[in-house]
Amino acid sequence: DVKVTQSSRYLVKRTGEKVFLECVQDMDHENMFWYRQDPGLGLRLIYFSYDVKMKEKGDIPEGYSVSREKKERFSLILESASTNQTSMYLCASSLLPGQGSNEQFFGPGTRLTVL
């Protein structure tokens, strides 16, 4: 059974704090993604990674960075959290194009509140 896990379901942080969101997948997928989901805006891609130590900006990378030191783990970092980063954060993983189905498998989400 495929699995994507995220380190926290709920997180409350203060403005200016450094925040780490962790995502781990056990499917040996090359691709990993971080999205945020906001009412009325749907899912928006922040960053993705197609290999260890590789990263690509998504549609809204500002204010975020990522780290992929191991294949199974993809971390999203908020260097200095701000209130407009209050959101639901979703991690996903998939095979690379051409390796088979590029269906994405999602984690349970982390609801982050920045006060």
Place this chain on the structure above:
Amino acid sequence: KNEVEQSPQNLTAQEGEFITINCSYSVGISALHWLQQHPGGGIVSLFMLSSGKKKHGRLIATINIQEKHSSLHITASHPRDSAVYICAVHMNRDDKIIFGKGTRLHILP
């Protein structure tokens, strides 16, 4: 204009009703994805299709590539089907995924 449009945005129906959620897109795609998100946030993949029709239990998904349109149907709807249903397309040109804004479905007992 959004490249992926879903309708309706919100839908409330009685238990047992036949439900249809629509997704239209304006880009060339390699596949279309229907996702389900229950309260609490986790997203589950329902279908991934690039042509024709797929069925899983009471759920049916169809896609018409020429018309750039897909529908998700739920037969004999049940309150546990209450969720947000999201359409997502894999774009041909760069394999990126674009998500619709979702349809919030509420099935009344």
